[in-house]
Amino acid sequence: MRLNTAKVAVAVVLAVTAAACRGGASGSGTRDTTFVEGALIGTAPPNNNAGEWLFPGRDYANSRYSALAQITPENAKNLKVSWTFSTGVLRGHEGQPLVVDKTMYIITPYPNVAYALDLTKPGFPLKWKYRPENAQAAVGVACCDVVNRGASFADGKIVYNLLDGHTVAVDAATGTEMWKTKMGDVNRGETITMAPIVVKGKVIVGSSGGEMGVRGWIAALDLATGKQLWRSYNVGPDSDMKVGPRFKPFYPQDRGANLGVSSWPGDSWKVGGAVVWGWLSYDPELNLIYHGTSNPGPWNGNQRPGDNKWSAAIIARDADTGEMIWAFQPTPHDIWDYDAVNENILVNLPMGKGAKARKVLVHFDRNGFAYTMDRATGEVLLAKPFVPMNWSSGVDLATGRPMVNVDKATAQGKNVKDICPSLEGGKNQQPAAFSPKTGLFYVPTNNLCMDFEGREVTYIAGTPYIGGNAPEKAGPGGYKGEFIAWDAVSGRKIWGIQEPFPVWSGALATAGNVVFYGTLDGWLKAVDARNGTVLYQFKVGSGIVGAPMTYTGPDGKQYVAVYAGIGGDMGLLIAGDVAANLPYDVRERGTTLPDLARYTSWGGMLFVFSL
Amino acid sequence: MRTFKTLVVVPAIVVFGAAVHQLANATQATQATQARKQSANAGNQPTYLVEHPDHIQPGLPLTMRFASITNPYQGNAQRIAEGAKLFIAYNCMDCHGADGSGAMGPSLQDNRWHFGGTAGEIFQSIAEGRPDGMPSWGGRIADDQIWRLVAYVSTLSKGHSVTTENFTGKTVARTGH
Numbered sequence: 110m111r112l113n114t115a116k117v118a119v120a121v122v123l124a125v126t127a128a129a130c131r132g133g134a135s136g137s138g139t140r141d142t143t144f145v146e147g148a149l150i151g152t153a154p155p156n157n158n159a160g161e162w163l164f165p166g167r168d169y170a171n172s173r174y175s176a177l178a179q180i181t182p183e184n185a186k187n188l189k190v191s192w193t194f195s196t197g198v199l200r201g202h203e204g205q206p207l208v209v210d211k212t213m214y215i216i217t218p219y220p221n222v223a224y225a226l227d228l229t230k231p232g233f234p235l236k237w238k239y240r241p242e243n244a245q246a247a248v249g250v251a252c253c254d255v256v257n258r259g260a261s262f263a264d265g266k267i268v269y270n271l272l273d274g275h276t277v278a279v280d281a282a283t284g285t286e287m288w289k290t291k292m293g294d295v296n297r298g299e300t301i302t303m304a305p306i307v308v309k310g311k312v313i314v315g316s317s318g319g320e321m322g323v324r325g326w327i328a329a330l331d332l333a334t335g336k337q338l339w340r341s342y343n344v345g346p347d348s349d350m351k352v353g354p355r356f357k358p359f360y361p362q363d364r365g366a367n368l369g370v371s372s373w374p375g376d377s378w379k380v381g382g383a384v385v386w387g388w389l390s391y392d393p394e395l396n397l398i399y400h401g402t403s404n405p406g407p408w409n410g411n412q413r414p415g416d417n418k419w420s421a422a423i424i425a426r427d428a429d430t431g432e433m434i435w436a437f438q439p440t441p442h443d444i445w446d447y448d449a450v451n452e453n454i455l456v457n458l459p460m461g462k463g464a465k466a467r468k469v470l471v472h473f474d475r476n477g478f479a480y481t482m483d484r485a486t487g488e489v490l491l492a493k494p495f496v497p498m499n500w501s502s503g504v505d506l507a508t509g510r511p512m513v514n515v516d517k518a519t520a521q522g523k524n525v526k527d528i529c530p531s532l533e534g535g536k537n538q539q540p541a542a543f544s545p546k547t548g549l550f551y552v553p554t555n556n557l558c559m560d561f562e563g564r565e566v567t568y569i570a571g572t573p574y575i576g577g578n579a580p581e582k583a584g585p586g587g588y589k590g591e592f593i594a595w596d597a598v599s600g601r602k603i604w605g606i607q608e609p610f611p612v613w614s615g616a617l618a619t620a621g622n623v624v625f626y627g628t629l630d631g632w633l634k635a636v637d638a639r640n641g642t643v644l645y646q647f648k649v650g651s652g653i654v655g656a657p658m659t660y661t662g663p664d665g666k667q668y669v670a671v672y673a674g675i676g677g678d679m680g681l682l683i684a685g686d687v688a689a690n691l692p693y694d695v696r697e698r699g700t701t702l703p704d705l706a707r708y709t710s711w712g713g714m715l716f717v718f719s720l
Numbered sequence: 721m722r723t724f725k726t727l728v729v730v731p732a733i734v735v736f737g738a739a740v741h742q743l744a745n746a747t748q749a750t751q752a753t754q755a756r757k758q759s760a761n762a763g764n765q766p767t768y769l770v771e772h773p774d775h776i777q778p779g780l781p782l783t784m785r786f787a788s789i790t791n792p793y794q795g796n797a798q799r800i801a802e803g804a805k806l807f808i809a810y811n812c813m814d815c816h817g818a819d820g821s822g823a824m825g826p827s828l829q830d831n832r833w834h835f836g837g838t839a840g841e842i843f844q845s846i847a848e849g850r851p852d853g854m855p856s857w858g859g860r861i862a863d864d865q866i867w868r869l870v871a872y873v874s875t876l877s878k879g880h881s882v883t884t885e886n887f888t889g890k891t892v893a894r895t896g897h
Binding site for chain 2: 248320693694707
């Protein structure tokens with residue numbers, strides 16, 4: 110039984126992180142810089158073994174922070190590749206491996222093979238390999254490559270989602286399929302790419318399909334049997350969305366009955382998007398699951414006047430029942446494809462000098478604003494741009510609503526130029542990390558702008574429901590990505606590393622004060638968390654779109670593991686020509702990342718680094 | 721190694737009327753070939769070689785079925801323009817990219833065809849769908865609408881070779897999704 114009681118684990122985490130935050134000297138004698146004093150990860154991990162990694166974001170807070178400290182700014186230059194593993198699959202390798210009980214678990218892109226590697230034996234032979242049945246038709250229904258964002262471990266099971274809309278649980282010791290439940294219908298445009306989390310014996314799952322006119326939902330399955338316990342929609346009548354007397358949105362304009370219908374014309378909410386394809390967080394003390402919802406369907410806003418609730422929203426739900434407790438839209442009536450599915454990192458931050466730590470969530474939205482919000486109530490405490498942007502002049506904290514620059518509002522039949530950020534957002538699927546040692550967030554970002562022309566579109570089930578063309582280009586400055594360190598109390602960037610390509614990998618923060626990320630042109634980088642100095646870099650075989658993670662090997666050493674395998678939006682739709690394995694699909698170079706294929710092609714490897 | 725049983729099953733699944741007819745003819749031809757070999761070897765060991773030179777090959781070309789099918793709208797500028805509109809109206813553009821440059825679905829510009837590039841084969845791809853997620857439109861939209869799409873799609877290949885990518889060359893505009 111791997112689940113620990115929340116109280117014990119919280120006490121351990123608070124003790125460890127509080128000590129770290131007092132800014133004591135590191136082993137080498139240099140003084141740690143703490144930018145935000147007293148910042149803590151908001152929840153306990155599902156395990157308190159720092160050498161393991163059981164959940165996609167390491168813990169329920171989605172901190173992607175490891176207490177491992179063997180790798181430091183002083184010795185990181187000695188990092189080297191320790192071993193590699195070919196996944197046997199090409200296309201976008203998003204997500205991250207798990208390490209539990211001296212075993213590494215890897216989930217591949219479609220066909221979503223699961224591997225269990227024995228870390229105790231030389232060469233890391235497999236303990237088992239699970240090859241699920243997985244409908245081939247899903248390949249042509251997934252908008253943005255056949256990625257998978259990973260599994261969760263709970264109660265001796267590896268649980269994850271298949272592209273064709275099933276959720277599976279596999280026995281972690283033997284690889285035997287324990288259950289497989291159909292959650293989405295490919296014929297209606299539903300696929301699943303997201304990583305589930307397990308909360309109190311429930312597997313929490315959402316789907317993809319915001320570009321396919323899918324009506325979005327989030328559901329809970331029983332971990333033991335796979336039986337669906339509840340499913341809640343994110344658009345439609347209150348009863349479908351599990352809106353009841355406990356629903357208390359913070360802002361007055363967000364209150365009222367059946368907003369999931371009244372903020373849409375007619376029945377258009379039925380194909381309204383608002384799917385849940387991003388990362389999930391959970392606060393055990395508040396008993397709230399936090400998730401985001403995608404863009405509304407279609408992109409063409411003329412076909413759906415109104416706020417389109419609750420698309421492009423951050424939602425807090427009761428973990429037991431799925432009831433909606435609060436909801437907030439970073440982008441009401443989204444007309445730029447600014448999904449709000451990005452992760453909500455749960456931290457306790459003192460929101461001013463000498464202030465008591467406040468339970469917040471920090472969310473780097475597609476729309477370019479970094480939000481610090483009260484996670485109990487949904488109040489926006491701070492919303493500041495974390496990338497160059499021009500569609501909005503700011504967020505009105507009295508209402509939480511963005512003030513839209515009308516010259517950047519898109520419309521049917523109108524070609525609006527140079528909107529920043531592009532539809533890929535200031536940040537997309539690539540997850541950020543938080544370090545309680547520095548109190549900063551480490552955020553992989555995009556610097557892209559777009560032209561956007563809306564057009565009328567007909568809903569045809571199983572086909573895209575988009576209604577827009579949006580070519581992209583570099584943002585101001587000409588660099589297309591930046592890895593930044595962000596202070597969520599004052600809302601400012603502390604340092605940044607500019608990259609020629611969008612930084613499409615996740616971030617990893619460690620107690621050694623070394624943070625890790627990867628680039629689309631295939632560089633894994635180790636960086637000083639305090640000042641952004643690049644300490645080490647290695648060119649892996651293919652662009653990095655997954656998230657680095659770290660674990661302790663059976664030999665006691667700290668290892669950092671990351672997938673190399675470009676894909677996702679960048680490696681399928683934008684680049685176009687990085688694939689080579691399909692002789693009948695030879696694409697030409699695109700204008701957004703015209704040189705990318707010079708530096709990377711598709712691949713499928715795990716790279717593991719150590720000192 | 722394929723068994724003889726497998727070789728026979730492949731044409732049966734695809735139901736190529738013409739192919740079956742040709743198979744029957746070829747069997748007679750083979751028997752004749754075999755007979756010649758046996759007579760040539762008269763007095764020596766019998767020949768057990770059974771040849772099927774004309775009609776059983778890996779990847780038996782699908783064009784055998786479609787050889788006689790032509791697109792009534794081939795090269796018709798008006799119908800091609802209508803096909804271009806249907807390409808948008810039926811959301812083809814959103815899977816295959818503007819001008820068929822490739823997105824969720826493969827490029828239609830490269831003159832490389834997974835399931836064949838003749839008019840009949842493109843018609844079949846659209847009408848019946850394909851395993852990696854191409855939907856089947858036959859029976860949902862009229863055949864003559866599919867022929868308009870075929871006429872349009874047939875024009876998308878730029879005519880230049882995509883075989884070599886030299887990275888000092890030009891790039892093409894892509895529309896993101």
